[in-house]
Amino acid sequence: MRVAFKTLGCRVNLFETDALASRFKANGYEIVGDGNEADVFVVNTCTVTNQSDQKCRQAIRQIRRNNPDALIAVTGCMVNNHKEDLLKSGVADYVIDNERKAAVFDIVNDHFRFGSADPEGYDRDLFSYQPAYDTFHTRSLIKVQDGCNNFCSYCIIPMVRGRSTSRPAKDIYQNIRDVVEHGFKEIVLTGVNMGRYNYEGTDFEKLVENILNLEGDFRVRVSSIEPDQFSDRFLQLFQHEKLAPHMHICLQSGSEDTLKRMHRFYTAAQFREMCQRIKQFRPDFNITTDIIVGFAGETDATFKESCDFAREIGFSHIHTFKYSVRTGTKAATMPDQVPEAVKTQRSEVMRTISLENKLRYFQMMQGRTQRMLIERVDAKGIARGYGENYLPIQVKGENLQHNTYINVRLGEIINVDNEDKMVFKGVII
Secondary structure (H helix, E strand, C coil), X not given: CEEEEEECCCHHHHHHHHHHHHHHHHCCCEEECCCCCCCEEEEEECCCCHHHHHHHHHHHHXXXXXXXXXXXXXXXXXXXXXXXXXXXXXXXXXXXXXXXXXXXXXXXXXXXXXXXXXXXXXXXXXXXXXXXXXXXXXXXXXXXXXXXXXXXXXXXXXXXXXXXXXXXXXXXXXXXXXXXXXXXXXXXXXXXXHHHCEECCEEHHHHHHHHHCCCCCCEEEECCECCXXXXXXXXXXXXXXXXXXXXXXXXXXXXXHHHHXXXXXXXXXXXXXXXXXXXXXXXXXXXXXXXXXXXXXXXXXXXXXXXXXXXXHCCCCEXXXXXXXXXXXXXXXXXXXXXXXXXXXXXXXXXXXXXXXXXXXXXXXXXXXXXXEEEEECCCCEEEEECCCCCEEEEECCCCCCCCEEEEEEXXXXXXXXXXXXXXXXXXX
């Protein structure tokens, strides 16, 4: 039987989809693209914004239109937020909440064995995913934590993902050993709020340190993380050859006033000091971020503060979100909501700053050496992948192979007017 997956949202969702796909394949299913005909479609949803909800609904409806006889299983955060609506719509055969997402294969398999299945009858477990050997990515995503306790005024994630829960450390180490033995060369640690990881006295810093001491030729990348006050001990870990000098640290706003109304747990001054300390340990460290524009009460002046802060820190990429009202959050009832047209205008301004920052960072890195992990090689012999600083590189050579490391010198920067496609031409050394 053929199964297709549609994933929307964060890296945690990507990890979970990879693990689910790997289990389906191990049990004889053929994995096909979500645009192909399939017997089963698994849709892993996101609900972080209204736009996310809309994309998920459109994706589910389109799958049903194109595949009227297929079995559709919908899971993810949108289920936890809009479960009753999804059930009433009847567009999906199974609606499975986050807590039972790991049981998607069992539910689908039992459907074909017995004619039906009741998702509510399966165990709740956030971490019982098998190692993902056959994935949609060159990198292996490793989920270490789920849930969040922060309750920022704009965010619905604690309501749909629950409180912070840490995966047992020994399970994480074994998961990494398994995928490295299987051939993966890059491990990406992911979670909803990874910095709050703590399992039986092992905090996030100790977890990363222990992972770096595991045997094997692989590197470790820390994905999106909240701006906790990283200790010098943690920052020193980035001197280790296995730990990639890049973090996506979520700022959300560079305005002190806006951060207070967002109920963030740090100030802009603290964030600035943290970035300065990181750069002291690694001047070439690549810091990327998220910024929300058009938050309730954001004025032209506070938006300018956010822009000035983004330029000052020099984030090499800014994932820009237009603020989206989420029912049930404190921000939904705040006065002075910003018009959508103003949000769109501010979003374009922030994206321009992001492009300018990226070009400056790339220019600073020209002539330097990177250890590139080849992710794909085309018919012309051009290899594409990323260096340890999460810099996109393309290089041409003979006998280049997928999923191998090569050392390259960063040369010409191409597509400088398109942030999403800006890339280095590398020279093999």
